[in-house]
Amino acid sequence: MTVLSVNVNKIAVLRNSRGGREPDVVAAARACLDAGAHGITVHPRPDARHIRADDVYALAELTRARGVEFNLEGNPFAPPRPGYPGFLALCERTRPAQATLVPDGDAQLTSDHGFDFVKDAVQLRPLVTQLKGMGCRVSLFADAHGDPATCTIARASDCGADRVELFTGPWAEAFAQGEPERMLERFAGAAMRAQAAGLGVNAGHDLNQENLQAFLAAVPGVLEVSIGHALVAEALYAGLSTTVSRYLRLLGDG
């Protein structure tokens, strides 16, 4: 079975837009877990555009109390700054069940590529060792959509990683354009090469209710998907009619 880790970054985007406490990230995470989600993911960014250090601490406590996986994602190379203690410090303080390393830059709107496991190995190896020493399972964000001849995904095992997370943005794009076949072949091939090297395979980015099943049917042995942006958008649509009805009842119209 593939487990679902819900990414609650977008709840924090909404909260931060008004500067108050609502919507509450922990309450939202609790609702996801009450609905049966297997874990919670967050990807705090150094500019604190959504998840803040305090959210990470509170979610670590919630997931520990509920006995579910906390998946902390982030760029381990981004230096600390006021309000952001750094990815390793956050892991040290919260001991997430899974640490997912992602090579994003500050200016990125969102994550858009994985590591080059040949070029980045020297830097990654000691970090992976350090995180494993904290008791974290370590997953590395990986491209799976490129030419199989140049794909370095299997080399993630040389970095000491337990898993890779396939960057599924290109899959979502190919699906939306009605051209899924070649992309599915590439992702399935990359997943199998990673598995042959002893790595577990996770997947995430832009997965949604439309593109998820075809992906999982074609890509073997995906252990976990982390989904946030689309899931929160879909939740808005699913919840809007109930909520509008409630307001109308309050107004005596319904």
Ligand SMILES: CC(=O)[C@@H](O)[C@H](O)COP(=O)(O)O
């Ligand atoms: C690694 C990954 O694909 C997700 O964590 C995604 O980047 C979410 O981050 P944002 O919510 O900041 O877009």
Ligand SMILES: NCC(=O)COP(=O)(O)O
């Ligand atoms: N690791 C991917 C993730 O946590 C969520 O990505 P998205 O669904 O917000 O694109």
